[in-house]
Amino acid sequence: MGTGTGIGRVRGLGSAKHGAHHWLAQRYTAVGNLLLVLWLLFSLIALPGLDYESVVNWIHNPLVAVPLMLMIVSIFMHLRLGMQVMLEDYVHDKGLAFFSMLLLNFYAYAGAAAGVFAIAKIAFIGVVK
Amino acid sequence: MARTNSRPLSPHLTIWKWGPAMAVSIIHRVTGNGLATAGALGLIWWLMAAATGPEAYATFVTCATSPIGYLVMAGLSWFFFQHLFSGLRHFVLDMGAGYELKTSKTWSILTFVLSTIATAAFWAAICLGKF
Numbered sequence: 001m002g003t004g005t006g007i008g009r010v011r012g013l014g015s016a017k018h019g020a021h022h023w024l025a026q027r028y029t030a031v032g033n034l035l036l037v038l039w040l041l042f043s044l045i046a047l048p049g050l051d052y053e054s055v056v057n058w059i060h061n062p063l064v065a066v067p068l069m070l071m072i073v074s075i076f077m078h079l080r081l082g083m084q085v086m087l088e089d090y091v092h093d094k095g096l097a098f099f100s101m102l103l104l105n106f107y108a109y110a111g112a113a114a115g116v117f118a119i120a121k122i123a124f125i126g127v128v129k
Numbered sequence: 130m131a132r133t134n135s136r137p138l139s140p141h142l143t144i145w146k147w148g149p150a151m152a153v154s155i156i157h158r159v160t161g162n163g164l165a166t167a168g169a170l171g172l173i174w175w176l177m178a179a180a181t182g183p184e185a186y187a188t189f190v191t192c193a194t195s196p197i198g199y200l201v202m203a204g205l206s207w208f209f210f211q212h213l214f215s216g217l218r219h220f221v222l223d224m225g226a227g228y229e230l231k232t233s234k235t236w237s238i239l240t241f242v243l244s245t246i247a248t249a250a251f252w253a254a255i256c257l258g259k260f
Contacts, residue, residue: 027220027223030216030220034213034216034217037209038213044255045254047258049259050259052179052183052186055179056179059176072172072176075169075172079161079164079165082165083162083165086161086162111169111173114173114176114177115173115176118176118179118180119180122180128181128182128183129183
């Protein structure tokens with residue numbers, strides 16, 4: 001079942017079983033971004049100030065650090081998938097397409113690692129005098 | 130790609146009258162890639178500065194609160210809300226709904242209206258609380 005009809009393939013029931021994985025992951029991370037970035041924006045509004053101490057003391061709280069890390073992961077997964085589609089559409093040269101995909105993956109993983117590390121450092125150490 | 134000049138080309142971007150659905154589609158891509166580059170780098174800069182210490186954070190604040198800094202932040206916030214509402218429109222379209230000509234046009238225009246209102250509301254809330 002599923003290998004013959006178009007709708008079956010779209011639902012990921014084709015021989016690969018994960019034909020729609022990229023498309024679905026884009027949606028899952030979109031919902032993640034929707035919830036987590038809105039939470040960040042409302043939190044920024046609610047904070048007493050956006051100075052160094054206010055921001056670091058806020059991120060120091062585990063209930064802030066963990067969702068903030070999840071937000072970084074969701075954002076960078078989403079932007080990796082989204083920019084991949086853009087590059088697939090506009091970069092036609094095969095060698096250049098490979099190189100741009102390489103750079104995109106470096107960027108996405110490096111950015112996510114930097115973000116998670118920064119949050120972890122603040123969560124463990126807090127305000128630096 | 131090889132193209133034979135003797136063959137007619139299919140009508141492309143230049144020949145169509147622009148409509149809201151076309152605009153919201155390309156703007157979704159533009160805002161997404163703007164957020165993916167400038168937005169994500171700005172976010173990482175902010176977090177890294179906060180993790181490094183008061184001096185690094187002060188440098189970030191000086192840049193962010195310069196005229197260009199405010200322009201970039203205002204632009205990115207509109208990019209975010211536009212991408213958000215346009216993304217919600219995509220969820221509806223993914224379900225196979227909202228393709229009727231009038232419905233499609235109305236919701237396309239509404240994404241621009243809602244994103245502009247949300248951006249103004251966000252900055253009003255920030256300014257009321259912080260200054």
